[in-house]
Amino acid sequence: MSVLSRHHRAPGGPRSQRRHLAQPQRQGLYRRAFFEAFRKLDPRQVVRNPVMFVVWLGTVLTFLLVLDPGLFGSSNEPGARSFNALICLTLFLTVWFANAAEAIAEGRGKAQADALRATQTQTLARRLTAGGTVESVNSPELRKGDRVVVAAGEMIPADGEVIAGVASVDESAITGESAPVLKEAGSDVASSVTGGTRVISDQLTIQITSEPGKGFIDRMIQLVEGAKRSKTPNEIALTVLLAVLTQIFLIAIATLSPIATYLGSPTPVATLIALLVALIPTTIGGLLSAIGIAGMDRVAQFNVIATSGRAVEACGDINTLVLDKTGTITLGNRLADSFISLAGRSPADVARAAWIASYFDNTPEGKSIVRLAESQLGQLDFDWPSTTGIDFSARTRMSGTDTSDGQEFRKGAVDAIKGFARSRGGSIPADLDAAFEQISRLGGTPLAVCIDSEIYGVIYLKDIIKTGIRERFDQLRRMGIRTVMLTGDNHLTASVIAAEAGVDDFIAEATPEDKIAVIQAEQSQGKLVAMTGDGTNDAPALAQANVGLAMNSGTQAAKEAANMVDLDSDPTKLIDVVTIGKQLLITRGALTTFSIANDVAKYFAILPALFINAGLAPLNVMGLATPRSALLAAMLYNALIIPALIPLALKGVKFRPLTANELLQRNLLIYGLGGLIAPFLAIKAIDSVIVRSGIL
Numbered sequence: 001m002s003v004l005s006r007h008h009r010a011p012g013g014p015r016s017q018r019r020h021l022a023q024p025q026r027q028g029l030y031r032r033a034f035f036e037a038f039r040k041l042d043p044r045q046v047v048r049n050p051v052m053f054v055v056w057l058g059t060v061l062t063f064l065l066v067l068d069p070g071l072f073g074s075s076n077e078p079g080a081r082s083f084n085a086l087i088c089l090t091l092f093l094t095v096w097f098a099n100a101a102e103a104i105a106e107g108r109g110k111a112q113a114d115a116l117r118a119t120q121t122q123t124l125a126r127r128l129t130a131g132g133t134v135e136s137v138n139s140p141e142l143r144k145g146d147r148v149v150v151a152a153g154e155m156i157p158a159d160g161e162v163i164a165g166v167a168s169v170d171e172s173a174i175t176g177e178s179a180p181v182l183k184e185a186g187s188d189v190a191s192s193v194t195g196g197t198r199v200i201s202d203q204l205t206i207q208i209t210s211e212p213g214k215g216f217i218d219r220m221i222q223l224v225e226g227a228k229r230s231k232t233p234n235e236i237a238l239t240v241l242l243a244v245l246t247q248i249f250l251i252a253i254a255t256l257s258p259i260a261t262y263l264g265s266p267t268p269v270a271t272l273i274a275l276l277v278a279l280i281p282t283t284i285g286g287l288l289s290a291i292g293i294a295g296m297d298r299v300a301q302f303n304v305i306a307t308s309g310r311a312v313e314a315c316g317d318i319n320t321l322v323l324d325k326t327g328t329i330t331l332g333n334r335l336a337d338s339f340i341s342l343a344g345r346s347p348a349d350v351a352r353a354a355w356i357a358s359y360f361d362n363t364p365e366g367k368s369i370v371r372l373a374e375s376q377l378g379q380l381d382f383d384w385p386s387t388t389g390i391d392f393s394a395r396t397r398m399s400g401t402d403t404s405d406g407q408e409f410r411k412g413a414v415d416a417i418k419g420f421a422r423s424r425g426g427s428i429p430a431d432l433d434a435a436f437e438q439i440s441r442l443g444g445t446p447l448a449v450c451i452d453s454e455i456y457g458v459i460y461l462k463d464i465i466k467t468g469i470r471e472r473f474d475q476l477r478r479m480g481i482r483t484v485m486l487t488g489d490n491h492l493t494a495s496v497i498a499a500e501a502g503v504d505d506f507i508a509e510a511t512p513e514d515k516i517a518v519i520q521a522e523q524s525q526g527k528l529v530a531m532t533g534d535g536t537n538d539a540p541a542l543a544q545a546n547v548g549l550a551m552n553s554g555t556q557a558a559k560e561a562a563n564m565v566d567l568d569s570d571p572t573k574l575i576d577v578v579t580i581g582k583q584l585l586i587t588r589g590a591l592t593t594f595s596i597a598n599d600v601a602k603y604f605a606i607l608p609a610l611f612i613n614a615g616l617a618p619l620n621v622m623g624l625a626t627p628r629s630a631l632l633a634a635m636l637y638n639a640l641i642i643p644a645l646i647p648l649a650l651k652g653v654k655f656r657p658l659t660a661n662e663l664l665q666r667n668l669l670i671y672g673l674g675g676l677i678a679p680f681l682a683i684k685a686i687d688s689v690i691v692r693s694g695i696l
């Protein structure tokens with residue numbers, strides 16, 4: 001027989017950001033955003049953002065005051081018209097800059113969608129008919145359940161599950177990874193295929209799993225384009241808060257007018273509008289949606305596709321991270337290293353029993369056992385036609401081969417094989433426990449091998465902890481996130497790996513039901529749980545978790561159940577995604593703090609200047625030239641701070657692995673204090689430029 005070697009992806013993968021899609025054409029992006037920002041001035045769009053809608057109304061009112069400075073009974077002082085025009089212009093710029101921020105964020109998503117769409121070429125598919133013949137159809141005509149044959153050089157016409165054949169597939173169109181991936185039927189990690197990828201050797205029979213237009217790539221396109229984008233719960237809460245603040249300031253300004261009149265310094269309407277806009281949280285109001293869109297985009301740049309912005313945000317709130325051992329914490333190619341014989345058997349006896357017990361086992365473990373046995377024993381003979389394979393299941397934790405004359409070859413977790421041998425009336429070799437311990441203490445997985453009631457020996461499956469994983473767990477701990485390793489492996493192996501990798505907790509000998517139970521237990525304590533997995537047996541747990549990251553190489557079931565899919569099939573990406581989610585929340589918090597601190601500072605910067613006539617001049621500590629120059633400087637600062645902060649909103653604030661409390665303190669210090677000081681310096685500077693330029 002031929003043993004196919006799997007092409008394992010470079011474990012861990014590059015940590016750095018890696019764009020799999022075409023870099024958006026910067027120039028085209030900004031040109032599109034420029035025009036889009038005008039289109040977004042449509043009041044039906046602006047009204048969705050209450051803060052900006054107030055500024056928009058202010059723009060219209062001040063424009064009317066340009067046409068007729070005496071409108072609303074305002075005193076028609078000299079120079080009022082040109083002052084109103086300048087205020088109107090700054091208000092307009094404020095709304096336009098906010099629109100531009102959103103348009104740039106959306107544009108980056110659109111560029112990704114275009115790159116994805118390019119992979120969606122129509123192809124001719126060869127569909128199998130009920131009669132077993134082959135007919136040619138266009139790929140959009142394929143329905144869920146159809147079966148197609150795809151040969152070397154042909155494109156896979158739609159998403160599906162391999163039901164026959166083994167072939168290597170070039171998935172670079174969606175993953176950017178140039179190494180071909182081996183696909184075959186009946187495997188948890190290699191049976192699902194994606195439309196738009198290309199078969200490069202051999203032939204596959206594929207059962208289609210998605211209706212036209214509902215495939216994986218279609219959903220990705222809708223998401224990055226923002227067609228399905230809806231505000232996340234946190235975003236809605238913040239929008240409401242900003243609207244309430246806006247209302248409070250509206251009332252404050254309305255009551256200011258009579259006071260000013262009483263003090264003998266009646267305030268013109270344009271001044272009141274400007275004062276209002278200076279006070280309401282325009283900075284965060286203008287950048288809020290760009291921050292959210294950019295978060296989705298950053299996740300996509302990591303080759304992770306999220307099904308909603310809510311999922312990305314939930315990542316930022318995660319308290320517990322549930323990871324499996326094999327492939328996530330360890331390299332995953334858990335390969336047979338050696339055979340240990342027991343009870344006086346010869347090593348060749350063990351190798352032969354292990355070879356037969358693994359012959360039908362398609363898992364990487366099974367294949368590596370066959371390879372090791374053949375390398376030790378050379379060509380072996382056995383009467384295969386009269387045998388049946390017994391598949392591995394996570395519940396029995398065994399697999400094997402039955403012969404027609406009633407012999408049962410089994411291999412599996414040591415306690416599972418002990419139970420099996422006992423059930424067939426056998427006894428347990430005295431040296432089994434020593435072999436079990438020896439392997440487990442190395443962090444390896446021991447598999448016992450038996451024929452019927454006789455345990456022959458132990459297979460040492462070697463697994464290596466990924467480099468750098470310990471540092472990542474340390475980082476997570478500093479963020480206050482608890483890591484739990486869940487494994488089907490025995491307690492001793494699990495404890496060795498857990499200690500070496502530095503996870504906070506571990507659960508060994510876990511069945512699929514245990515995985516759900518662990519997640520539910522955490523959730524019942526009010527914790528938000530993220531989990532990563534690839535197998536069909538992980539699907540229920542992925543669905544139960546608040547954030548479920550499925551591997552693209554995993555089964556369709558796991559991908560459907562998850563709310564995120566990693567195209568590179570690197571389970572440690574979950575750590576990156578949590579970081580991005582946290583960064584999204586922190587960015588929003590930091591800019592909200594900055595925005596509100598700014599508004600408070602602006603208030604104290606410009607209010608005294610307004611009361612110069614009323615004898616409050618001594619309060620004008622900043623020495624601003626005139627009330628008008630003070631107001632105009634404040635308005636210009638208010639408008640310009642939005643584009644100044646666009647890069648930060650899109651890139652996210654610099655992230656440090658700290659707990660929520662430490663981050664809050666840090667942000668209050670940097671963005672709160674910075675937000676209080678910046679307006680004084682900037683307004684003073686702009687004020688002197690205005691005075692020197694003589695525009696007022």
Ligand SMILES: Nc1ncnc2c1ncn2[C@@H]1O[C@H](COP(=O)(O)OP(=O)(O)OP(=O)(O)O)[C@@H](O)[C@H]1O
Binds near residue numbers: 447
């Ligand atoms: N192909 C196989 N044949 C027989 N037994 C196996 C096979 N693969 C694994 N086992 C045994 O079953 C146990 C459970 O394996 P499984 O792959 O379900 O673990 P898991 O729950 O996915 O956890 P993890 O992947 O983190 O180790 C393993 O520890 C091993 O003892």
Ligand SMILES: [K+]
Binds near residue numbers: 278279281282638
């Ligand atoms: K403001």
Ligand SMILES: [Mg+2]
Binds near residue numbers: 324326535
């Ligand atoms: Mg597993």
